[in-house]
Amino acid sequence: MKRLLASLALLLLPVAGTAFAECKDTSNYADARAIVRDLDRIVAPGGVQESYKMRIGGVDHWVNARGQDRANPVLLFVHGGPASPVTPTLWQFQRPIEEYFTVVNYDQRGAGRTYVEDHSAAVGDSLRIERYVDDAIELAEQVRKRYGKRKLVLMAHSWGTLIGMRAALKRPDLFYAYVGIGQVIDVRENERLSFDYGLQQAKVHGNAAAVKELESIAPYPGDRPITRERIVVARKWAQYYGGLSAFRDASDYFFKAPLLSPDYEDRDRCAVDEGNMFTLGRVLDEFLAVDQRGVRSFPIPVLMFMGRHDYTTPSAPTEAWLRAVDAPYKRGIWFEHSAHMIPWEEPGKTVLRLVQYVLPLAKDADAEKP
Incomplete structure (x- = not known):
């Protein structure tokens, strides 16, 4: 049950039977972590490398800030999940972004190191979007x-896009601009598209067991409640087929990343799955009701990074929303070799598009500052 809940709690990243790095003594990884830590050190005199607690909404949140030049714009990243902190995976993809932005990540309430700080009943009761x-x-x-900035760039991934868009x-x-990666627009439509893709791929590949399992919950989501068990079946096969x-049937590179993270201790690694379980039941119903198609006007520049093969938060609803929304600036960017994990799957293109389209929005705004 623990592993089932852990996979479900990655509402936008669930793989049935998959959890984050096992909760165990990881001292045998210490030498490898030391190499990552050394490579990750910010040695530039004007750089930023900080990890600290910040009191937010009555809860101590853990914050991680990194960048090669304090003068660069600040990019605030809202992680996915819920309760799936990105901090223990930063070593995999973030260093090039730090050349152009000071990147600030934080573990949300009930997630990662923030969960370790406080997972009281009061925090549990506060878990609302x-x-x-x-x-x-x-x-x-x-x-x-x-950091002495007038505004920030706001970027969010997966579950975090619910938070980022509303913020x-x-x-x-x-904020200078909002960047959504794996944006959530309409949860029920996402579930339908994901299920349809999984079933179609199972039939193409002659996977009779998968077809039988998927048809057992059809029509999905249909008019029946979207239960945890139905979500696992629907997501399992869509994600198995990439x-x-x-183009991958598993994402161990992501789920096992905390094992080599220099930013997390063993108790923090354990807390990832614990935070998943702590959070899931409290936010699931509210998450399943999310429908942001009614947002027809956006007050700041908005960019959507969309994975062509994303069937975790399918990109079609995001593309349709972006075409219809009125904003001072809007742009949709397709990542042809990515599904849901764009910064990990196409890190070079991620940096390139941030520099090409997002950085000028922050710099131009700073130039206008009186």
Whole structure:
């Protein structure tokens, strides 16, 4: 049951039977982590490399900030999940982005090291989407003061896009632009598209067992409740056929990344799955009701990074939303060799598009500063 819940708690990254790095003594990985730590050191005199706690919404949140030049714009990243912190995977993809931005990540309430700090009943009772949104806003306000910035770039992935989009709508004055990766627009439509893809691929590959399992929950989502068990079946096969990581039937590179992370201790690695289980049941119903198609106007520049093969949060609803929305600037960018894990799957193109399209928005705005 623990492993089932852990996979489900990665609502936008679930692979049935898959959990993050095993909760165990990882001292045998210490030498490898030391190499990663040394490579990851920010040695530039004007650089930023900090890990600290910040009090947000009554809870101590762990924050990680890294960049080669303190003068660069700050990019605030909202991780997915829920309760799937990106901090223990930063060593895999983030260093090139740090050449152009000071990147600030944080473990959300109930996630990772923030879960370790406080997983009381009071925190559990506070796990609502709007509370996460207010946390992101409060964090943005404190971060811009800490680093002497007027505004930040806001970027979010997967579950984090629910938080990021709403934070941008609620406090556009804090942000130069919003970048959604694996954006969530309409959860029920995402579930339908994901299921249809998994079933179609199972038939193409002659996988009778998968077809039987998928047809057992059809029509999906249909009019029946979207239960945890139905989600596991639907997502399992879509992701097996590359809907999480394109052209891969598994994503161990991501789930086992914490084993080599220099930013997490063993108790923090254990806390990833513990935070998943702590969070899932409290946010599932609210998450399943999310439908942001009614957002027809966006107050700041908005960019969507869309994986061509994403059947975890399928890109078609995002493309349709972007065509219809009115915004001061909007751009959709397709990643042809990616599914849901764009920064990991196409890190070079991720950096290139951030520099090409996002960096000028922050620099131009700074140039206008009186």
